[in-house]
Amino acid sequence: MKNMGDIRHSMRAISDTEQITKAMHLISTSKMKRAVSNYEKNRYHFDHVQAGLKDILAHSSDLSHPYVKHSEGGSAAFVVIAGDKGLCGGYNHNVLNFALAEMKKNKQQYILTVGQEARAFFERKGYMIDVEFLHIAQNPSLANARNITNDILELYDSGVMDEVYVVYTKFYSPLRQEPHIIQLLPVEESNFEDIETEYTYSADLSFHPSVKEVFDRMVPQYIIGLMYGCLVQAYASEHSARMTAMENATQNADEMLAKLSLEYNRARQFNITTEISEIIGAMEALSDSF
């Protein structure tokens, strides 16, 4: 039997921890709600911009724009989006290991990270990080998406990389998030196999003012939109994961506290029983002597 002081001590420690996890749960719940409402607003754009581009590619022949044509260099860039902080269950772990597995398929990779956990992970694995975006994981805004896109396009335009992928955590519901990869560049019809277009027709599209001008402007806009969507979903996923993790932690703490308080009461009972039997023993010993 443990002694009462020890039990009381660990109970206090657990209830302190529980207070923290409870607070974190509340914070991530409110952040998650905001993130999800952003996600809802973004979802329509996210789905339709991909369907739109698929449609455009399907209805245009002989495209020869650098954003469309695949060059055989074999060097791929990965934008990996993870959180700034831990304590969110398997969120960081899942997306980062998924990214690593995807990266191993390519010979030469460039790594662009969003979030401190992503940077720490690749440093630990001994990879060089080429570009690091700071303070973006916690603040998925259009301006940030624009900055990332500018950097990516600059590198792509200069011919450093031949393919650009983004790895993020796709948000399905507060209870379900899965790592996902999207090919950003070059824009190929095969990228959109899982995207459905709503309407089919056979006419060829015309481009105004010219194919080059349209793609010069359209593709960056498309990437900014997609990037923003990925950031928003990653943010929503992170906070959902943290919410679930903290809820579980609070529950565990509750269970442990219940177990410990049982143990504590038993120990107290035991002490009382011993004391009583000691007193009775003493009394009997005394009464015998009279």
Added chain:
Amino acid sequence: MANTYHLEIITPEKVFFQDEVISCIFPSEDGFMSIQRNHEALVAAVVIGPVKIHLKDGTWVECATTEGFLEVRPDETMMFAQTVEWPDEIDMNRAQEAAERAKERLRQKQSWNEYQQSHIALARAMVRLKVGRKNRNIE
């Protein structure tokens, strides 16, 4: 009405507009373009500027857009842009400040990329200022 078509204006942050319209005039690379019913299938680059929409009830409305692209399909027309705002949503003070900032940046020596970005920022602020002064409903 028979002469209307479905127009959607979508930004990453929201679905800005979704309705039947008679026509839509948007800024393209080489001037304004108008899309009406039964336009041929087209993809056009949209540049920063005001967008005028002729609603199905006959009134015209105006909003400000930043860069994007527009896809005309037989069933509907879709415009994707970064931000589109009605005049009453535009924060004039912020736009004014942004314009000042961009002008200041343009005065400094910069790389070509920075120059272009400042230029875009200035254009964005200017169109906000221009559209923001008006009402949503125009003649």
